Amino acid sequence: MPSVVVENISKSFTAEKKKVLALGDISFDVAKGALFGVIGPDGAGKTTLFRILTTLILADKGKVEIDGFDVVKEYKDIRKRIGYMPGKFSLYQDLTVEENLEFFATIFNTTIKENYSLIKEIYQQIEPFKDRRAGKLSGGMKQKLALSCALIHRPSILFLDEPTTGVDAVSRKEFWHMLKQLQKEGITILVSTPYMDEAALCDTVALIQNGKFLSIDTPEGTVSLFKKPLWAVKSDNMYKLQQDLKQFEGMASIYPFGEYYHLSLNRDSILQEDISAYLTSKVHQGLEINPIKAGIEDVFMELMKSTDD
Amino acid sequence: MKTLRFLLEKEFRQIFRDPAILRMMFIMPVIQLVVLPMAANYEVKNVKLSVVDHDHSSYSRNLVNKIKSSGYFILTGYSSSFDAALKQVEVDQADIVLEIPADFEKTIVRENKAGLFLAVNAINGVKAGIGSQYLNTIIRDYNQEIRLQWIQMPRFNNEPRIQTTSSNWFNVHMNYQKFMVPGILVILLTMVGAFLTSLNIVKEKEIGTIEQINVTPVRKVHFILGKLIPFWIMGQIILTIGLTIGRLVYGIIPEGNIGLIYLFSSVYLLAVLGLGLLVSTFVQTQQQAMLISFFFMMIFILMGGLYTSIDSMPAWAQMITRFNPVSYFIDVMRMVVLKGSRLKDILPHMGIMAIFALVLNSWAVFSYKKRS
Incomplete structure (x- = not known):
């Protein structure tokens, strides 16, 4: 019981x-x-x-x-x-x-x-x-x-x-x-x-x-529960980074996480080089792009987003 | 039983550890009992009198001397005219103007009557009323004295005269303190009983300890008894302190059985503790409890017969005083202390107080919920 x-x-x-x-x-x-x-x-x-x-x-x-x-x-x-x-x-x-x-x-x-x-x-x-x-x-x-x-x-x-x-x-x-x-x-x-x-x-x-x-x-x-690919992204100009990533094709969600932005994507096919090329074209410096494993917080953000919709 | 004992132990520990509460409970009552009855007084004294004497005769001088020697008036000065005297009233140097007309002596001797003029500053109605009454009495007295000097006493009084003599019972010297001390003591007891209890319970609410208690198997009745009993005991201790002060400082020794006072207070405390408990179930913070207590206290004091006699209130106000537990205890206190009333005499009061206790406590217990 x-x-x-x-x-x-x-x-x-x-x-x-x-x-x-x-x-x-x-x-x-x-x-x-x-x-x-x-x-x-x-x-x-x-x-x-x-x-x-x-x-x-x-x-x-x-x-x-x-x-x-x-x-x-x-x-x-x-x-x-x-x-x-x-x-x-x-x-x-x-x-x-x-x-x-x-x-x-x-x-x-x-x-x-x-x-x-x-x-x-x-x-x-x-x-x-x-x-x-x-x-x-x-x-x-x-x-x-x-x-x-x-x-x-x-x-x-x-x-x-x-x-x-x-x-x-x-x-x-x-x-x-x-x-x-x-x-x-x-x-x-x-x-x-x-x-x-x-x-x-x-x-x-x-x-x-x-x-x-x-x-x-x-x-x-x-x-x-978190199924999408997840990336941690950082650049010298964080505000501009957020603005630019919102425009990025294939972006599912983006939110600040410590000193990084967590970027989740719609498709598995997008590679690190693709993100990198996109951001370089937007003149970002000090770029850091790493694939990461989702944590509970990422799941929470994801679930919260889906219930809001 | 063990739980209750422990709850009580905890409660007393907390009370004795809080210096503010101890001070509030024991030092404040002492100060109030020593200071208030001495200061608050109904007797009108030190009425400032300005005399405008146009006559300057021996009769007018005698009259003024007689007024002066009564002890109620302070002669602030002789003015040359009524206008000058009125000026004194305006600047608050005189309360009453006594104008003695010219030829006062002449007319009184010749025509057997004469007029006097009194002007009274009536801003303070009580002082004006009682002051002018005193003055009138003194003048009437003076009038009689003159007549006695003149009249050849006939063998038999040709007109019947009724003379009134009065004797004061129960408070022979009309000692104001004897009347006030028991009343103030009741107010103090009420403050401790009703308000410290409500503050105490609300404090547990504020800190959140009540929640912690609520999830335990402690029974509601134990918790409430644990709150009531300590303050019931405190109340009786304060009553004892108060009665001792009354005896030592004011020489007030109850005419009746002192046990009756304790008997009544034990029921009375139950009623006011119930009130405190009730207040605490309705408020959330100590601040709210304080404000509500203040509201009740004002009504209790002003409509309890402490300062103003209930009998002279309008009928509707007298109805309100019936719901004021303070009025009953003040009544009983004065009955037992001054009149020496017996158990039989205070039984009706006690019955009503028991009803108060029953209603207030059951209401409080009913609305005290361990959960919402």
């Missing part, structure tokens, strides 16, 4: 007298013990989805089952077995690290000791500061504390809403390492993130945009 079963849920909010669709007809399953990533830009509906799954808000339509319990009727059972870490740090700032952890252990009717093994690796890093108030911790430590608090009752499913937003690159890497460890303990993890590069670390990736899933697949499967 999958840990999470979502069937056709929709949710809309009224903002400024207009109805805004936050989630439109989403369905998916998460297998037990999987690391499921929901990836999409800000405002795509990630938080709304997580709040529905954690029984905080009700969907307008559809059915959700968490560990076999209905999210509407059996929310009490669900609350006992899930861990939720909201995107915003929301522990008691005026309580110390240890008091926060103890508090959440107690309200779940357990003790720190009982499940210490589960959080040991994470908690050990902040244990030297256990008498410090949570509000005075650094961003990375706050995040570790929040994760410890979400885990203290040994949940079977862990929901992490943008846990790595605003965290430095090293901590982000560490954090994903911790998630992998937790997965080994048999905990199902649902994690949302706006960072495409984190997608590769999940078992399954769902790309979300405007309240709809664009694709649900393994990272590899997702990447393979």
Whole structure:
């Protein structure tokens, strides 16, 4: 039985007298013990989805089952077995690290000791500061504390809403390492993130945009959705480069990507020399043209474009 | 039970860790109780009087001396003409002008009557009304004195005279502080009960901790009790501090049983805590909570019978005061402290307060949702 079963849920909010669709007809399953990533830009509906799954808000339509319990009727059972870490740090700032952890252990009717093994690796890093108030911790430590608090009752499913937003690159890497460890303990993890590069670390990736899933697949499967040839192009005059490439025959799409433009083409028959010749004829200097393999972000741009059309 | 105990422990820990809340709860009430009753006073004193004496006789001098010695008036000066005196009123150096006509003494002796003229600055209606009333009383008194000097007492009084003597009950010396301190104490209790509670819950909303609590199996009733009980206790502590100050600073010792005050306050606190809880379910930020609290506080104070008597309000306003929990407690406080009322006397108030508590709390619990 999958840990999470979502069937056709929709949710809309009224903002400024207009109805805004936050989630439109989403369905998916998460297998037990999987690391499921929901990836999409800000405002795509990630938080709304997580709040529905954690029984905080009700969907307008559809059915959700968490560990076999209905999210509407059996929310009490669900609350006992899930861990939720909201995107915003929301522990008691005026309580110390240890008091926060103890508090959440107690309200779940357990003790720190009982499940210490589960959080040991994470908690050990902040244990030297256990008498410090949570509000005075650094961003990375706050995040570790929040994760410890979400885990203290040994949940079977862990929901992490943008846990790595605003965290430095090293901590982000560490954090994903911790998630992998937790997965080994048999905990199902649902994690949302706006960072495409984190997608590769999940078992399954769902790309979300405007309240709809664009694709649900393994990272590899997702990447393979990108069928067109892709080139990274760079020149001394980037603005002119963009203008010129838009005119290029066989251009499917072009968008900035770091210091390059990613150019996807309609046809396989176009060679590097063809692009090079075209751009040289447009008097570009310092040209760099490399064939590349598509990443998740390229897939995302492609899928987004096709849904816009 | 264990959860509730822990919730309470957490709540108290947070309260005692926040110096601002502690100050607000314990130092502010003390200052308010010490300063307000001393300063806010209904008695009209220091009325500035300007006298225009055209007569300069011994009778007019006696009259002015009598006014001066009453203690309510400050003689700011003699003016030569009414116009000059009016100037003084205009520049706010005089509140009342007393003009004594020329021949005041002559006419009073010869014709047995004489006129005096009072001009009162009525910008401050209360001061003008009470000040001129005092002055009239003094003049009437003076009039009687003169007559007593002249009249040969007949054997029997030929016209029957009714003399009124009054005796003040419950607050014999009409001590204003005795009247105010219990009332102010009620307001303080209300502030702590209703507003600190709502601020506290809204703070959890703002920080997002309430969300974190909501995904746990903590029961709604435990969470709410965990919020109410600490402030209920705080309220009783403040009441104790207030009563102690009343005793030490103002010498106010309740006539009735002090236990009755605590009994009533325990029900009263439930009601105002319910109000705070209710406010917190409707607002999203502490700022909103503050503004709503301020609105209620104004109504509670001005329509609670603290400063103005409810009996002299128009009928519709009296209706409003019935929905003001503060008015009941102020009433009970004064009844028990000044009159020595017994349980039987305050039972109706207590019943109404229990209804308040029940309605407000059930409304609040009903609208507090762990999810939307």
